[in-house]
C-alpha cells in the first residue's frame with residue numbers, strides 16, 4: 138500500500154461525501170452477490186452519517202488520498218461496549234489496504250478508550266470484509282439473518298407492549314445485563330428521547346425492550362414470548378431486522394407469520410465476550 142493515505146477524524150462537511158461512498162460501496166457489493174443493498178436511500182444514508190458525525194459518543198475516521206475522501210469508518214462508543222461500522226471504501230480504491238487502515242484505526246481507538254469489548258455486524262457473503270475482520274482479530278460469534286416483511290401486529294398472550302419512558306431505563310438495563318452482561322443505557326436513553334423505544338411487560342414487570350425492530354435498533358428480552366411481542370408490535374421493520382439464526386423458535390415463528398429471510402449476516406467481536414443468556418436482536422452495529 139502506498140503511504141499517501143491520510144487518516145483524520147470526521148467533520149460535519151464530510152457527512153455527504155462519506156455517505157455517497159458508503160451507499161455506492163454497499164450497493165456495488167450487494168449487486169455483485171445478487172442481494173438487496175443494506176443501505177436505505179441516499180438521503181437516509183446521508184442523514185445517518187450526519188447523525189453519527191455530530192452525535193456525542195461517536196468516533197469517526199476518514200481516509201483521504203490526494204485531498205479527496207475515499208472512505209470512512211465509525212464507532213458507537215455511547216456505552217461500555219463499542220460497535221464499529223459502517224466501514225466503506227470507494228469502489229475504485231478497494232483492495233489496496235485502505236479498509237484495513239480504517240478498521241485498525243477504529244479498533245485502536247476502542248482499545249485506547251478501554252471499552253469492555255468491540256463488536257460489528259457484516260454481510261456474511263462479503264468475503265473480503267469477513268476475511269479482513271478475522272485477520273485483524275475479530276471472532277465470529279453469531280450467524281444472523283436480516284428478516285423482512287409486513288408488520289405482524291398480532292397480540293401475544295400476556296404480553297403488553299407500550300412506549301418506553303425514562304423511568305423504565307433501570308429495568309430495561311437489567312434485562313440487557315441479564316442477556317449480554319452489559320447494558321446499553323445511553324443508547325436506550327437516546328432512543329427514548331426520540332420516542333422510538335418500547336417495552337414489553339408481563340405480570341406487571343418489564344420483560345424486554347426494543348430501540349427499534351430494525352437495523353438501527355436492538356432488542357433484549359427475558360423469554361422468546363417477550364421477543365415475539367416486541368416484533369409483533371413493530372409498525373415496520375425498515376429495511377429489515379437482524380435475527381440470530383439459532384433462535385429456532387423465533388425464526389420459525391417469523392416464517393410462520395410470513396416474514397422472509399433476505400440476507401445472511403455475521404456478528405463478530407473482539408475482546409471480552411459473554412455468550413448471550415436470553416433472546417435478543419442485535420442492531421447493525423452490535
Ligand SMILES: CC(C)(COP(=O)(O)OP(=O)(O)OC[C@H]1O[C@@H](n2cnc3c(N)ncnc32)[C@H](O)[C@@H]1OP(=O)(O)O)[C@@H](O)C(=O)NCCC(=O)NCCS
Nearest residue numbers: 162225226231232233234235236237259264265266268269
Ligand atoms: C469491506 C471493505 C471496507 C474493505 O476495504 P478494502 O480497502 O477493500 O480492504 P483492504 O484492501 O484493506 O483489505 C482486504 C483484506 O481482506 C483480504 N481478503 C480479500 N479477499 C479475501 C477473501 N476472499 N478471503 C479472505 N481474505 C480476503 C485481503 O487479503 C486483505 O487482507 P490484508 O490486509 O491482510 O492483506 C470494502 O471492500 C468495502 O467498502 N466494501 C463495501 C462496503 C462493505 O461491505 N463494508 C463492510 C460491511 S461492515
